[in-house]
Amino acid sequence: MSIFYTEEHEWIAVEGGSATVGITDYAQAQLGDIVFVELPAAGRELTKGGDAAVVESVKAASDVYSPVTGQVTEANSALEEDPSLVNTAPEGAAWFFKLTLADPAELEGLMDAAQYKAFCDGL
Amino acid sequence: MSDEEPADIVHTLPLDDWHRERGARMVPFAGYQMPIQYEGIMPEHLWTRENAGLFDVSHMGQLLLSGDGLDDALEAVLPGDVKGLTEGRQRYSLLLDDNGGILDDLMFSRFPDGIYMVVNGATKWDDIAHLHEALPEEININHLDERALIALQGPKAVDSLQRLAPGVEKLVFMTCGKFDLAGTEAWVSRSGYTGEDGYEISIDAEEAERVADLLCAEPEVKPIGLGARDSLRLEAGLPLYGHDLDTDIDPAIAGLGFAIPKRRRTDGGFPGAATVVKHLAEGAPTKRVGLKLAGRQPAREGAEIYAGDTLVGKVTSGGFSPSLQAPIAMGYIAAAHAATDTALQIDVRGKRLDATVVPMPFVPHRYVRGS
Numbered sequence A: 001m002s003i004f005y006t007e008e009h010e011w012i013a014v015e016g017g018s019a020t021v022g023i024t025d026y027a028q029a030q031l032g033d034i035v036f037v038e039l040p041a042a043g044r045e046l047t048k049g050g051d052a053a054v055v056e057s058v059k060a061a062s063d064v065y066s067p068v069t070g071q072v073t074e075a076n077s078a079l080e081e082d083p084s085l086v087n088t089a090p091e092g093a094a095w096f097f098k099l100t101l102a103d104p105a106e107l108e109g110l111m112d113a114a115q116y117k118a119f120c121d122g123l
Numbered sequence B: 001m002s003d004e005e006p007a008d009i010v011h012t013l014p015l016d017d018w019h020r021e022r023g024a025r026m027v028p029f030a031g032y033q034m035p036i037q038y039e040g041i042m043p044e045h046l047w048t049r050e051n052a053g054l055f056d057v058s059h060m061g062q063l064l065l066s067g068d069g070l071d072d073a074l075e076a077v078l079p080g081d082v083k084g085l086t087e088g089r090q091r092y093s094l095l096l097d098d099n100g101g102i103l104d105d106l107m108f109s110r111f112p113d114g115i116y117m118v119v120n121g122a123t124k125w126d127d128i129a130h131l132h133e134a135l136p137e138e139i140n141i142n143h144l145d146e147r148a149l150i151a152l153q154g155p156k157a158v159d160s161l162q163r164l165a166p167g168v169e170k171l172v173f174m175t176c177g178k179f180d181l182a183g184t185e186a187w188v189s190r191s192g193y194t195g196e197d198g199y200e201i202s203i204d205a206e207e208a209e210r211v212a213d214l215l216c217a218e219p220e221v222k223p224i225g226l227g228a229r230d231s232l233r234l235e236a237g238l239p240l241y242g243h244d245l246d247t248d249i250d251p252a253i254a255g256l257g258f259a260i261p262k263r264r265r266t267d268g269g270f271p272g273a274a275t276v277v278k279h280l281a282e283g284a285p286t287k288r289v290g291l292k293l294a295g296r297q298p299a300r301e302g303a304e305i306y307a308g309d310t311l312v313g314k315v316t317s318g319g320f321s322p323s324l325q326a327p328i329a330m331g332y333i334a335a336a337h338a339a340t341d342t343a344l345q346i347d348v349r350g351k352r353l354d355a356t357v358v359p360m361p362f363v364p365h366r367y368v369r370g371s
Helices: A025-031 A104-109 A113-121 B016-021 B041-050 B070-075 B124-134 B157-164 B205-216 B226-235 B262-267 B273-282
Strands: A002-005 A010-015 A018-023 A034-038 A051-057 A061-065 A070-075 A097-101 B025-029 B032-037 B052-056 B061-066 B090-096 B102-111 B114-119 B140-143 B147-153 B176-181 B184-189 B198-204 B221-223 B286-293 B304-307 B310-321 B326-334 B343-348 B351-358
Touching: A002 A113, A010 A104, A097 A104, B016 B025, B016 B205, B032 B226, B041 B052, B041 B226, B052 B157, B052 B205, B052 B226, B061 B070, B061 B124, B070 B114, B090 B124, B102 B124, B102 B176, B102 B184, B124 B140, B147 B157, B147 B205, B157 B198, B157 B205, B184 B205, B198 B205, B205 B221, B226 B310, B226 B326, B262 B273, B286 B310, B286 B343, B310 B343
Parallel strands: B052 B221
Antiparallel strands: A002 A010, A010 A018, A018 A097, A034 A051, A051 A061, A070 A097, B025 B032, B052 B147, B061 B114, B061 B140, B090 B102, B102 B114, B147 B198, B176 B184, B184 B198, B286 B326, B286 B351, B304 B310, B304 B343, B310 B326, B343 B351
């Protein structure tokens, strides 16, 4: 399994032709207490860089973009019951959705863990 | 995820370094760098409801008006009772345009040396220009930009402030006075913008860091950011200028009739009086209401409100209530749909969320009133 990161602070864990997407620990810390997550339904076609989900904190709603193009196979229903999971386990139990990759070549432009860490340190 | 781009500019306030040293996340607001949060909106909000929070509101405009004929002159620009305001008392009022539209909302108090007024930060330059234009030359408008303003809010604010400024415990809601606060003169009112008991404290800007340090050394007090200030005032049902109030809204529509006493309704003589008095007497075509949403998803400013298929209003402030752990909103609704318990729907990104009209405040006010 390989994990990649976007400049918009999403992570994507890839295994073969499918992937799991969520937001990073840096992102949840910036957002603060998450009170609601709107997830894409299974079957929805997402495009790289397009709207995929919305996270709501006390103060604001923030868009989450899809790191790649693909079709959603599953959304994490645990987040509907407990959105605060995004704060406590952003890069684990609080994954947002799974999808099948339309074009694995899209992963090439993303960052690996070391690159992403350097990117965040520079913010 | 996306963040809003920070605007360039911006000026710094007397406590800028102080906020940064305490880990505040600073954002541009009303032309100044302001602390949006320290440890997080949720814990800061709940701390204020149970203890005491220190808010730096030095971006707000502090004015001292004086001169012969001040009371008459001021009654010509705002609908409040200036003539009946005795020393040491404070009132809420509004600057209105000729149609009765709200230019700003404000607090004014009577001090021995004149009327002390606190106006919103984002509108203060327009307010000052408006007052210069509207008031006769004999009236001095002194912009006290060398003063800082700190709000101390919460049920324990009185405990901490009276240790530093003995006597403030004797003030009641909407009264004010000058007090010695650890060696500096503080203009203190017992009022605020959270729905809690608390104070607003005007001091020399050069004393701001020392006073903020002293207050935060009290066990009840933590610094609180603008984020929690917004969620606290929303729970208290208090409108925010530029969001819930603007020039398209008059005081009757906004449900702020309490700020216009009987004498002013009868005699008029303030901008837009004809429209405002008519709306107050006959009922306004739209009303500012509170809305409680089903589920957990918040509706934000700008969301449209429907009764079935009919568009009946718009959300002007909305968020997640930390105290109630539920989404709440404030908005304007056609009068026919504005009664308490009316079931409505709010459109959020194409999804209709069920909402109910509820009385405000969402969380009861806990002001300390005189007997």
